[in-house]
Amino acid sequence: MIDAACALCGSRQRGVILRDGIHSVVRCAECELVYVTPQRTAQALIDEVYDASYWRSSAARERGYGDYAADEELYLRTFRRRYGRLAPQLAPGGKALDIGCAAGYSMRVLAERGFDVYGIEPSAPIRDVALRSIEPARIHGGTLESAPFAPGSFDLIVMWDVLEHVPDPVRVLGRVRELLATNGRVVIETQNVASILARVLGRRWTHYKHAEHLVHFSPKTLGHALDMAGLQITSLSARGAGKVVSPKFIAERARRLTPGLAWLFGPLARLPISGFYVNPFDEMIAVARAKDVQS
Ligand SMILES: [Zn+2]
Known part of the structure; x- marks a missing residue:
């Protein structure tokens, strides 16, 4: 574990938003980036x-997903909806x-839409799931740094729940x-710490998962990060950032949010519906392009 500095401006001046075990969620005093400290190193x-x-995961509230591979149909529906929009x-x-292509669900939808699609996934267990339906040459099993792609080679780069x-x-x-x-485009989806739901729920906000969510962007800090990298936002919206989820x-x-009303939600879990679209408006999708080109 290392004491993290602000990933945007490098400052260690910060105010604590909440403490949870060994972790603190803090806001940078210089640039307002919300981040978690301490953090694991990249290899850890x-x-x-x-x-x-x-x-x-048996404890998806703290870390990871209930069963990512089993929710294939829900993810395919989510990505069809997002790319359509x-x-x-x-x-x-x-x-x-x-x-961060995970099990390759977004890649499969991009292929359906006519893209010549490649992926990067450093986590072996979920990459193995992707390789059941995608040819190995299309997925780089390492990090972005080590990926063997030439500069300027992609018309579209997507990052779903990655940044x-x-x-x-x-x-x-x-x-x-x-x-x-x-003239290429970047699509980035991430949770919005300035959203109404994040503010109302405070420490109960489901995106506070400190081992994995190291940074919590707002529209302002996401724009700042993109600008530092030579990119600029062309659209930013919470519409279309919802997910198809199971009852x-x-x-x-x-049940977790309102334990006193647990009895109310039992029947919901047994509904004979495979999934429906829910958008709590606490995530955002940014489309960006390079700053220094005309298009
Ligand atoms: Zn900062």
């Missing part, structure tokens, strides 16, 4: 956080890169800028 994150138990802003087809997990988001975005073709997922989350 791969070894200790993103192992098999992350993707099939983004389509007017993205040139059709072309070469796409999915950073909040990396210790150095500006360096990652700088590499994204390098890999982006002229069981909703019932469990509602």
Whole structure:
């Protein structure tokens, strides 16, 4: 564990928002970035956080997902909906890169939409799931730094639920800028710490998962990070950032938030519906492009 400085400006001047065990969530006094300290090193994150138990977790509230691989249909529906909504802003087809592609669900939807798609996934257990349906040459099993792609080679680069997990988001975005073709677009989805739900729920906000969510962006700090990397936002919205979830997922989350009303949500979990779209408006999707090109 290391005491983290602000990932945007390097300052250690900060105010504590909340303490939870050994972790504090703090706000940088210089640039307002909200981040967690202490943090694991990059290698310790791969070894200790993103192992098999992350993707099939018995304590998903604290770390990871209930069963990422089993929710295949829900993720495919989520990504079909998201890419459908983004389509007017993205040139059709072309070469796409999915950073943190997990089980490859977003990659499969991009392929359905005519993209020549590649992925990067450093976590072996979930990469193995992706490789059941995607050819191995399309997925780089390491980090973005070690990926063998030429500068300017992608028309579209996507990061779904990724930027909040990396210790150095500006360096990652700088590499994204390098890999982006002229007039290419970047799509970034991350949770919004300035959202109404985050403010109302305070420490009960479900995105406070300190081993994995190292940074909590707001529209302002996300814009700042992109700007530092030579990128600029062309649109930012919470609309379309929802997810297709199972009735069981909703019932469990509602029970946690309001334990006194647990009896109310039991029947919900047994509804004969495979999933429905829910948007609590506490995540945001940014579309960005390089700052120094005309398009
Ligand atoms: Zn700062």
